[in-house]
Amino acid sequence: MAIRRGRGVAAINYPTGMNLGGDPTQALVHSTPTGNFMVTLSSVDLGQGMKQIMAQICAETIGVPTDRVVVDTADTDTGPHCMGTFASRGTHRAGNAVIQAAREARQVMLEVAAEELEVNASDLETDGQGNILVKGAPQKSISIFDVALSAHFKRGRSISGRGMFLIPRSYPEKETGAMKPSTCYAHACTVAEVEVDDETGEVTVLTVKNVFEIGRALNPKMVEQQLVGGSWMGVSHALYETTEPYYPNRDHGGTDFNQYLMPGPGDLAQTEIIVLERPSADGPYGAKGPGEMCANPQIPAVANAVFDAVGVRIDTLPITPERILRALKAQASN
Amino acid sequence: MAKVPVQFTLNGAEKAEFIDSGTTLLHALRDKIGDTSPKGGCHQGTCGGCSVIIDGELRLSCLTLAETCNGAAITTASGLSEGGVLHPLQRAFLDAFATQCGFCTPGMIMAATVLLDHTPNPSRDEVVEALSGNICRCTGYEPIIQAVLTAARSNSQNAA
Known part of the structure; x- marks a missing residue:
């Protein structure tokens, strides 16, 4: 009987979005009379920072500071259509829709500015600070504040835009079964080191080293935040979390989150995160969907590490001490 | 009644x-x-x-x-904030991105406040111990631990 150490590795491809009846998200953008921009969405911010990312995308496209953009996700009954925030699709699908809407709004904004400045709209550019300048003659400029006032009160223009991003449903080819069920793959690889007590079956995760390839990190600190939390959650899925811990009698199962096992701050493995940025061709400013996949590769990596440590393959989650001991017993009797 | x-x-x-x-x-x-x-x-x-x-x-x-x-x-x-100025712990949580959905955050900050009141310069283990009654689903705890340690350091620098 001994503590045995093992190391496991796993790599994943992770798709963005899904392929049910088509995968649309709609976005609307309009300016207020004072040149702030509203992004209206039905995509929900679950805490992952969707509103911040959509504000950045809108601001970048229109050419204003991020704090000039307000994202409204108030009501899925009355807002534009979104399939939802799941399948790691939020940034990719809603982001593309916001770009399309913001481009249209920007075009109207530049047309109004062109009338005010008596130049051609194609000769104008934004400075990213809230002003519109004539290319090559930046002394000739107008603030977006004044452009919006003009649009609303003088020229009767609506500085607004519509965006709809749709990944159409993919049907399998009859002959080959080939299809494209998803788009824009993110990738990750994890190496986990564990110690397994072959007397008690207990697993201690020593280190978790993750590399994530996530397209472009539109907000690097928020990406890191999600990946660190996701890595922990992946370990938690691998070793602890289940609604049915009390096999074999379901009557003795957990009834609420008090009986749902998750590691606390005292159970943290040493965790390392490396982000690789390979901008995607069809993502908003190169982004992919890192959401769900950040908690995926740790699970097979831990399972492989347990195998490396004590030579048993656990193919049911979570990898509990009981399952390890049963597998060790079966192995010994073979 | x-x-x-x-x-x-x-x-x-x-x-x-x-x-x-x-x-x-x-x-x-x-x-x-x-x-x-x-x-x-x-x-x-x-x-x-x-x-x-x-x-x-x-x-x-x-x-x-x-x-x-x-x-x-x-x-x-x-x-915790005074006159619109965030408490050092609140500032540290913001700076460390120690919150995602935010549901656990007030409780975490309360636990950390009491810790720093009693133990101004806690070790990492003391921070972990102080937070061990608080559950977080999003962050993996590490950013929260780092935020508390950072707030403790900035407190002691201000006191010095």
């Missing part, structure tokens, strides 16, 4: 309410007084989301009867 009067200070302000006997402090704070910073996660004392400070001690407001708080001084997360 007759209502019971309770009177205490909440974040320095006098509060007086008539409540049903047996009302938890969490319910009184959120639904009577309107301070929604303590969160009701489990209502059984296991998640830490409802943590408040009563007379300097960390308490679970979901397990505390409001009528036992007569004359007490209660602090919640919404009482």
Whole structure:
């Protein structure tokens, strides 16, 4: 009987979005009379920072500071259509829709500015600070504040835009079964080191080293935040979390989150995160969907590490001490 | 059933309410007084989301009867900032991206506040111990631990 150490590795491809009846998200953008921009969405911010990312995308496209953009996700009954925030699709699908809407709004904004400045709209550019300048003659400029006032009160223009991003449903080819069920793959690889007590079956995760390839990190600190939390959650899925811990009698199962096992701050493995940025061709400013996949590769990596440590393959989650001991017993009797 | 009067200070302000006997402090704070910073996660004392400070001690407001708080001084997360300036812990949580969905954050900050009140320069293990009654689903805890350590360092620099 001994503590045995093992190391496991796993790599994943992770798709963005899904392929049910088509995968649309709609976005609307309009300016207020004072040149702030509203992004209206039905995509929900679950805490992952969707509103911040959509504000950045809108601001970048229109050419204003991020704090000039307000994202409204108030009501899925009355807002534009979104399939939802799941399948790691939020940034990719809603982001593309916001770009399309913001481009249209920007075009109207530049047309109004062109009338005010008596130049051609194609000769104008934004400075990213809230002003519109004539290319090559930046002394000739107008603030977006004044452009919006003009649009609303003088020229009767609506500085607004519509965006709809749709990944159409993919049907399998009859002959080959080939299809494209998803788009824009993110990738990750994890190496986990564990110690397994072959007397008690207990697993201690020593280190978790993750590399994530996530397209472009539109907000690097928020990406890191999600990946660190996701890595922990992946370990938690691998070793602890289940609604049915009390096999074999379901009557003795957990009834609420008090009986749902998750590691606390005292159970943290040493965790390392490396982000690789390979901008995607069809993502908003190169982004992919890192959401769900950040908690995926740790699970097979831990399972492989347990195998490396004590030579048993656990193919049911979570990898509990009981399952390890049963597998060790079966192995010994073979 | 007759209502019971309770009177205490909440974040320095006098509060007086008539409540049903047996009302938890969490319910009184959120639904009577309107301070929604303590969160009701489990209502059984296991998640830490409802943590408040009563007379300097960390308490679970979901397990505390409001009528036992007569004359007490209660602090919640919404009482930490002063004059629009964030408390060093709040600032550190922001800077460290130590929050995602935010549901556990007020309780975490309450637990950390009591820790730093008693132990201004805690070790990592002491921080982990202090936070061990609070559950977080999003962050993996590490950013929260780092935020508390950072706040402790900035406190001691300011004191020096």
